[in-house]
Amino acid sequence: MKPFRYANPATIDTAVELLADDGAMAMAGGVDLVHEMKRGIRAPALVVSLSGIDGLSGIVERDGVVEIGALTPVERLLSDPVIATHTPLLTQAAREVATPQLRAMGTVAGNILQRPQCWYYRDPDSFCLRKGGTHCHAVAGDNRYHAILGGGPCHIVCPSDLAPALVALDATVTVQGAGAAERCLPIRELFVGPRTDPHSEHVLARGEIITRLIVPSSAGAQSLFMKARERAAWDFALASASVLVTRDANATVTRARIVLGGVAPNAWDASDAAASLVGSPLDAASIARAADLCVRGARPLRDNAYKVDLTRRLTARALETIATHDPIGH
Ligand SMILES: Cc1cc2nc3c(=O)[nH]c(=O)nc-3n(C[C@H](O)[C@H](O)[C@H](O)COP(=O)(O)OP(=O)(O)OC[C@H]3O[C@@H](n4cnc5c(N)ncnc54)[C@H](O)[C@@H]3O)c2cc1C
Structure with missing residues (x-):
């Protein structure tokens, strides 16, 4: 792993200021990011942990709308009565994520923003399209786990179990960047396909973080x-x-x-x-x-x-x- 600096800010404002620097990356549970750093796939100069910021974790319901803090552990979705009552699809999806240990470390925002599992992307020796190379190695390579819909020029698949459930529930994410007012966007607009951007799976600008997810109750469905x-x-x-x-x-x-x-x-x-x-x-x-x-x-x-x-x-x-x-x- 390459050397990096580490910051553990206490407020969202400080976090997004730090993250505005080139080479800084946000870390939530670190399950995916640290793995990528160990493999040399990503090498941030500064890791900004969001785990010390008060108020980024928790679940509340107001007038049939469920608010989930971005740093809420995935495991919490399994046992939370608000989620079970208002958005049971999320309880079911969370149950299928990884293992209890990984769900305890991994957060909701980290889960939906985790990078692809494509083995060419994850191979430190492969310089594929997603990492700035010229072509997708899956096209001529071993593509048994790759996309059958919407693929090309890169053929990754969405690895997250929570993301499709949140899209089905018409969730909205709130996003905060340095020097800007909080903005909301429907979760389906958060994600971007490889035809638009072969290097990123989302539209967040440098330094922007997800702070909350807002999910309308699906009670009655x-x-x-x-x-x-x-x-x-x-x-x-x-x-x-x-x-x-x-x-x-x-x-x-x-x-x-x-x-x-x-x-x-x-x-x-x-x-x-x-x-x-x-x-x-x-x-x-x-x-x-x-x-x-x-x-x-x-x-x-x-x-x-x-x-x-x-x-x-x-x-x-x-x-x-x-x-x-x-x-x-x-
Ligand atoms: C063995 C194994 C099996 C797994 N199986 C499954 C599975 O079956 N289903 C499934 O859905 N997942 C699975 N996962 C993935 C796991 O659930 C995710 O890695 C985890 O949820 C990531 O969460 P995290 O909080 O640790 O994210 P991190 O590793 O901290 O971050 C992931 C990415 O999101 C960014 N990020 C995190 N939080 C924010 C934020 N608030 N704002 C902006 N950017 C942010 C980080 O910069 C990073 O790029 C598995 C992982 C492992 C290791």
Whole structure:
């Protein structure tokens, strides 16, 4: 690991001032950043820990809107009664993240901003497109875990389980930078695809940090997070589906959201698939149609065509499971 300076500011203002310097990087739990530093993938001159700042961690609910501090440990989402009542999709997604130890260290903002797991990106000896090289090594290389949707020129996938769930829940993030007023942006606008920027997965400017996530309550909707992985535990998603469905008293779908993880460079909002469910009961035909639409336009690489069927089946299974429950009062 290259030598670096370390700061542990007590306020957001000091943190963002320090982070405005070229070569400074924010650290939350450090699970991902320290790993990258050890591998020599990133070498900040200054690491600014956010862990000493009061008020960046915690969960509160006001008028049906849940506020989650950026530094809240992922593990906390599993046991928090506000999350269980208002955004149970997040409880389910958090349960699938890594291990209890990693969830205790890792934070919500750190989870959604973690860098890709692509083995060419993580290989210190590989100078791939994401690290400033000329091309994506996955195209001609071993691409069994790479993107089937929205890929190119880089073919990473979103490794976070929380990001797709938060997109499905229409969360907003609050962002603070040096000398600027706090700004809010919908989480779907936080992420950026490789066609727009092959080097970063988000639009945060230098020195900006996420301070909070604001999540509207999904009480009244039925939700389910499902994840397929190669190993039974402690593994990233080959594909995940975050599904939210609202049905009326006649069991007709009035609103739906389907967001996929592990298959595209960012959380993939399968909005056409979700829209196709609205106005019909959740039956075999509507589920099959939505599952097909989820992977419409998929362009698998040489080794990952299996993800197309996996994603289709995972989405169908999530919708089928929801359909078996009482539409009101899940
Ligand atoms: C073995 C293993 C298995 C894993 N399995 C899974 C899994 O199954 N599912 C899953 O979702 N994740 C998984 N992870 C990832 C893990 O959950 C993340 O690494 C962790 O959540 C990162 O959180 P952190 O707080 O430690 O982030 P850090 O490592 O501190 O930061 C990560 C990145 O986010 C930036 N950052 C952090 N907080 C802020 C902020 N508030 N504002 C601006 N920038 C910020 C940092 O600069 C850095 O670039 C796994 C990790 C390991 C090591």
